[in-house]
Amino acid sequence: MQFDTYHVFTVDEHTVEAIRILDEVAAGRMADEIPIAYELIRGLHSRRALYMAVLLHDVAKGRGGDHSEIGSEIAAELCPRLGMSGEETETVSWLVLHHLLLSHTAFQRDIDDPKTILDVADIVQSPERLRLLLLLTIVDMRAVSSRVWNAWKATLLRELYMRVAEVLAGGLSTTERDVRVRHAKDVTAEILGEEGVPQRDIEHFLGLGYAGYWLSFDYETHSRHARLIREADSRGSPLTVEVLPLPARGVTEVTVYTVDVPGLFSKIAGALALAGASIVDARIHTMTHGMALDTFWIQDTSGQAYEETHRLARLTSLIEQGLSGQLDIGAEIARAGFGHMPLRMRAIHVPPRVVVDNGVSNTYTVIEINGRDRPGLLHDVTAAMSRENLQIASAHITTYGVRAVDVFYVKDLFGLKITDKKRLEEIRERLLAGLKEAEAEASACANARYSA
DSSP, X not given: OOOSSSOOSOHHHHHHXXXXXXXXXXXXXXXXXXXXXXXXXXXXXXXXHHHHHHHHTTTTTTSSSOHHHHHHHHHHHHHHHTTOOHHHHHHHXXXXXXXXXXXXXXXXXXXXXXXXXXXXXXXXXXXXXXXXXXXXXXHHHHHHXXXXXOHHHHHHHHHHHHHHHHHHTTOOOHHHHHHHHHHHHHHHHHHHHHTTOOHHHHHHHHTTOOHHHHTTSOHHHHHHHHHHHHHHHHHTOSEEEEEEEETTTTEEEEEEEEEOOTTHHHHHHHHHHHTTOEEEEEEEEEOTTSEEEEEEEEEOTTSOOOOOHHHHHHHHHHHHHHHHTSSOHHHHHHHHTTTTSOHHHHTSOOOOEEEEESSSOSSOEEEEEEEEOOTTHHHHHHHHHHHTTOEXXXXXXXXXXXXXXXXXXXXXXXXXXXXXXXXXXHHHHHHHHHHHHHHHHHHHHHHHHHHO
């Protein structure tokens, strides 16, 4: 048994379900639901190894220790006894060892950071192994429950797969980064020119974004941002909010263009929480002229995109009220508590945890926050980061039942990676203390409401 609110099945039931789903994919019967898996399996060479890896990927759960490592050892011993070759055995053992690599990277790391992609490519090393690992990841997630797999996660996994595949094919050198930035600018300039945008306005926009901005979005999004900024600047508007449903990806994109001030991320996150939205990803960009262009990808409580006009209007209104000071977001968040959560869910213990990692990125300090998922968690965490003078570049939000794992790529007030060990420990301790305090306040508020 897995005693949490994320896993629906016992380990054995989950394993049988995963094999059933793989069989459906192999037969082409789930091509509409999981198209990328169907594309990958058609040209696969190591199908027997994949089936065995699906069978054994969770075999070591309940034995203590890291179930991936122990399972890998079991696979290395068991596969030859089942008539598998040395190459097949090595493949199965490797797949079991790394079966969480892609999901962890796609949902909890910044895949726009070149080091993230290079680190995965260094582990995978082979296009065939990459295909096998992605298929194992997909059927594993889909077999947890139908609610765990969604269009947004499929989008992130596919994007990660394509970028790692590109590196394995010989791409993504240091000079490649500069070439991509130039190419992004050239294509965006061409699109804007075809739309009749004056050349001086095009050049102005091309000078606003740092390299990270140009690598974070596709050309159409860059062009949309150019139009948004041009219109906002022409009106002299201090705040522009744009909402764009992306139902094919299962998310709604929220873009906020305003003056960059401390605590901006926290205020936007709080406003979105009040609207009932869950943030699944975020990109934070300060442009060269001091304005912030922040992008959030959100879902509703059922894991779908916001599409209805009245809900989109409410999202926009809450953000505008929160950033203009008409709404006390902190007070509203405190009142919201997490009273929507059933009492039995609140009884499940989710110990808060803060992990600071300086090895994940060459240019950012990465902070991972683990805690109970509740409305306002992201607001509280990012407010605490603002008090520590941390600049957030991107955020990656994942929930596992009642447990939230929020990962932030940050720099200090001067735009530098934090390297001082004493300062890193100080940040970790203060964030953890703030997380515990906010959790206690939310619990007291919810319990008071329940008692009343």
